[in-house]
Amino acid sequence: MAEADLSHISFGLIKKGNTPKKPNKWFQTDIVWRNVIIFILLHSLSLYAAHYLNTLGLKGLMIYLFGHVFGTFCGMGVTAGAHRLWSHRAYKARFPMRVALMILQTIAFQNCIYEWCRDHRTHHKFADTDADPHNSKRGFFFSHMGWLMLKKHPDVKAKGKLVDLSDLEKDPVVMFQKKYYLIMMPLLAFVFPTVLSHHLFGMTYWYSFVTVGILRYVMSLHYTWLINSAAHMVGNRPFDENVSATDSLTISVIACGEGWHNYHHVFPWDYKAAELGGFGTNFTSWLIDQCAKVGLAYDLKTASEEIIKKRIQRTGDGSHPKVCRKEKDESSEDVMVWGWDDKDMDESEKKLATKI
Numbered sequence: 399m400a401e402a403d404l405s406h407i408s409f410g411l412i413k414k415g416n417t418p419k420k421p422n423k424w425f426q427t428d429i430v431w432r433n434v435i436i437f438i439l440l441h442s443l444s445l446y447a448a449h450y451l452n453t454l455g456l457k458g459l460m461i462y463l464f465g466h467v468f469g470t471f472c473g474m475g476v477t478a479g480a481h482r483l484w485s486h487r488a489y490k491a492r493f494p495m496r497v498a499l500m501i502l503q504t505i506a507f508q509n510c511i512y513e514w515c516r517d518h519r520t521h522h523k524f525a526d527t528d529a530d531p532h533n534s535k536r537g538f539f540f541s542h543m544g545w546l547m548l549k550k551h552p553d554v555k556a557k558g559k560l561v562d563l564s565d566l567e568k569d570p571v572v573m574f575q576k577k578y579y580l581i582m583m584p585l586l587a588f589v590f591p592t593v594l595s596h597h598l599f600g601m602t603y604w605y606s607f608v609t610v611g612i613l614r615y616v617m618s619l620h621y622t623w624l625i626n627s628a629a630h631m632v633g634n635r636p637f638d639e640n641v642s643a644t645d646s647l648t649i650s651v652i653a654c655g656e657g658w659h660n661y662h663h664v665f666p667w668d669y670k671a672a673e674l675g676g677f678g679t680n681f682t683s684w685l686i687d688q689c690a691k692v693g694l695a696y697d698l699k700t701a702s703e704e705i706i707k708k709r710i711q712r713t714g715d716g717s718h719p720k721v722c723r724k725e726k727d728e729s730s731e732d733v734m735v736w737g738w739d740d741k742d743m744d745e746s747e748k749k750l751a752t753k754i
């Protein structure tokens with residue numbers, strides 16, 4: 399029987415044409431085995447922790463829910479902090495709020511703010527190209543978690559260096575975390591939740607570690623990763639059909655308002671990261687609004703109804719419930735921007751934006 403030709407299937411690996419030149423060694427791979435082993439260990443321990451919680455019955459459910467609420471609250475350090483504040487400069491925050499968000503982001507353990515923002519700005523600026531760290535064109539698994547288990551494509555490094563990070567270098571909160579990350583992260587992300595749940599639920603340190611430490615962490619990672627994978631594949635594109643990012647109610651509820659991803663790629667400088675806010679489907683916006691009320695957050699930027707409507711009419715896929723799309727306009731090409739201070743941002747759009 400003839401062998402099947404599998405040469406066209408990339409399995410998320412770098413395709414032939416894009417492969418960088420490498421020295422001719424007898425064994426070469428793009429796989430970062432250290433990370434593969436870490437992820438296997440984390441997921442094995444999570445299954446073990448879930449099994450243990452199952453044996454506890456109602457108490458196990460209570461511990462799981464506690465881990466979920468704890469993880470969601472710390473996730474604000476990522477959604478309101480590393481994402482909307484630091485990556486996109488969609489609003490400004492006073493020192494105490496920045497410190498609180500930095501601590502929460504450290505508990506969430508998704509790299510330090512500086513590196514998180516560098517990868518995220520690169521993702522927005524070069525979305526769906528080889529320079530996008532989690533390029534969704536390389537498949538669901540790659541954009542979900544595979545990109546963390548492979549060496550970066552050379553374009554990611556080369557183009558990533560072009561992204562301006564000078565604003566982050568001027569923020570002492572960001573730089574303090576970067577400097578002491580390897581000390582702060584284990585203490586805040588694992589020791590603190592372990593000790594906390596040991597005292598709250600009377601579990602041994604080991605079971606506290608695997609349940610509220612590891613299982614909570616792995617679940618929160620998958621919620622975040624869904625935005626890079628599912629929210630670039632499944633759903634509508636009411637604001638721009640030319641980008642892979644989609645709007646998804648389900649992911650928005652799971653990820654505290656980060657699933658309105660088609661809108662977000664079109665207006666990355668909007669603090670709501672969505673057309674609408676709301677407690678249930680955009681918890682992060684609701685929290686920023688509350689912080690603004692007490693003066694901790696200020697200079698909140700949001701797209702005006704006029705800009706949104708014009709954009710839907712020009713580039714939407716026709717799925718917006720209120721605004722219809724007009725004739726297809728091929729005359730202008732939209733420049734991707736990473737956020738408010740991107741030098742490529744349209745000045746007219748900046749003037750029309752609403753500031754709260």
Ligand SMILES: [Zn+2]
Pocket residue numbers: 481485486518522662666
């Ligand atoms: Zn973003």
Ligand SMILES: [Zn+2]
Pocket residue numbers: 521625626630643659663
């Ligand atoms: Zn995206």
